[in-house]
Structures are given as C-alpha cells and as structure tokens.
Amino acid sequence: MDQETFSLLRDTVRRFVDERLIPAEDQVEHDDAVPEAIVAEMRELGLFGLSVPEEYGGLGLTMAEEAAVIRELTRASVSFRSVIGTTVGIGSQGIVIDGTEEQKREWLPRLATGEAIASFGLTEPDAGSDAASLRTVAVRDGDNYRITGTKRYITNAGRATVFTLMARSEPDVKGAGGISAFIVPADTPGISLGKPDKKMGQRGAHVYDVILDDVVVPAANIIGGVPGRGFKTAMKVLDRGRIHIAAVAMGMCDRLIEMSLRYALERKQFGQRIADFQLVQAMLADCKTEALAVEALMERAAARFDAGEQISLEASALKYLASETVGRIADRAVQIHGGAGYIAEYKVERFYRDVRVLRLYEGTSQIQQLIIAREMIRAAH
16 A cells, blocks of 8 residues: 555544544443444444455555554554454454465455454363364364364454354364364354353453354365364464554553543642652653553564564564553553542543453463564574
8 A cells, every 4th residue: 555545544543533433432331332333434444354455355454554553443442443353363364364266255355344254263161372272173074064162252253254263173183283274154053152251341342152063164164275274374364463462552552651641741739740740750751661662563573574574483572562561551551540540430440451351362471472482492493
C-alpha cells in the first residue's frame, strides 16, 4: 500500500476509535457485548481483511502496516480488537500460508469482508502450552474424517462461521507430527458450544468450550491437503501473531500513558498538580521509556518479518517484552490515579484487568523465554 493511502487508512481508524469505539466502551463493559452496529462498521472499514492478500479481497497489509493499525485500534477497549483478531490471525493466515488454491478462493474473500468469521481451535482441557499433546482425534473414513474431542478457551466461537481446528489424524505418529489443521464450518453437525466463560477482563470478548462429537469433515478440508502438517502451519503464523499481540499491547500502553498523564495534570494535592511531584514523574517516565523500547523492537521485528528474515527469537522477545511491559504500565497507571484507579468510572482498573491475559495467549511469557534461550543456544553451535 502506498504511503498516502496507508496514512488515510490509519487516520480513518484513529477517528473511528476516538468517535465510535472509546465512547462505546462503557456500554460494552455493561452489556458484555460489542454492538452489532459497530461490528458492521468494522466490516465496512475492511478491518477483517487486514492480513488477507488483495487478490482475495483483503487489504494485504505488510506486518508493519498491520501493527500500526492494530496499535490505533487498541487504544480503545481491547474487546473491539477481539472481534477481528481470530480472523486476521490464524483463521486466515493458516489458509494464506499453507492452503490450497481452492481453499483460498473459497474462504479468503469471505473472511476479508467479515462475511465469515474464523475461530482457532488448538487449546484443550489437557493441552495448552504443550500443544503437541492434544487429544482431539480425526479418524479417516473414506473421503472424510470423523473428529471427536473438546477445545477450550476458544475466542469468538459463538460468532464463528468456520474453525481452523487442530486434531490428531495420524495415530501412529507421536507428538506434533501427527496433527492436521482442518477447515471446519461452524454449522457442521456434531459441533456444540459450552456456556461463555466468565473472565477476569475483556468483557465483550467471549471464549467457549467447543465440543466435537463425531463431526464429519471432508479430507479435502485439511489445510494444504496434506495430513500431519497442522502443527507446522500453526507455528508458521506464530511469528506474525506475536508481533500482532505486541501491537495490541502497544496501543494499550498508549492509552494508559495518555490517561495517566491527563489525570496527573488535573489532580491536585498539597496545593499543586500531582504531575509536579517527582515520584509521580518517575512513574510517568518509566512508563514512557518502556513503551519506547517496545515500539523500537516492534518496528525492527516487523521490518525484518516483511523482509522475509527468520525472526523467531525477536518475535518471542517482542511478545515477552510487550506483554510484560503493558502489565507494569497498567499497574503504575492505577498507582498514579490513587483511589480513583480502583474505581470503574475512571476505566484504569478495567485496563488493568484486560491486559493480564496478554502474558498468557500466543504463548505464555515462560514459553517465550524458552524459545528465546533455545534460539540463542542453537545460534551458538
């Protein structure tokens, strides 16, 4: 996308956030739902198609461009981003990277417009960080597979038109090599949902158990058409996903710093603004410094990703740094607000709860540490 066109897109998203999303935050928190009118506007803006190539009807943004747009979007409640997150991420990218041409033509145009919403099914009751231990099974039956199992914490399952679903299809192959990625329409008989889970934060973004009871899926729905490559497909999109999550954290950092600075300039104690107290200044300075460090690493990682370089270490370092940083900034924001930081009216406590999950999904902080160290050790040999 040329710079002028992209600048227009980013400015449009910024206005959308300021004029529509931030004013609707309290309603989303109260109703535990993103209004359908806002979802429709997100479709019109093309937000579901950020990462889908232009030839299939999407915006075809680079990683750097996608990160910039997501950063703008997540200045508002992160629940709005969740509406598009699973579609922009693994829901479309597994098909973009490894799908057959037929699969791309069938699904990508619909995902790009938001007509279809994708959800990603990997995590299970006994398989989280150890994703290769998943127990959902896909048994070959002629030209079909019969899938049985349970998926847990599946974001957007209630909205989903289609699942990108991981299941063990090769019973004789242990570990990750026996897993296939299936495209499973959500209305396939045998799929049912549990009740939405009650969460610490991110009201309006819903997660469910997805139960599969002898769900019949054509063998042609394996992404790429080759069994046993599903885990590799998931891993291929993780670098992009981790940069995306860092952009989510970056947008939340921006909003928290903005709220904290504004409050510090308005709030008076002992006859002066609390922004004039050095200990408050120290907290503001730490917030800004750490945010700038995340921004610099994010720009580096995105540029290297777009150049086609191997960035697994940097993507993990970025996701680790960004998610831990936004947690610290949220904590300082509550502290700067004092008692008001604990009161819902000021929204800071909401962000404090909302940011916590960033250290868990797309790989926990501890998994990122393991990846970083393993990449270092591998490079040393």
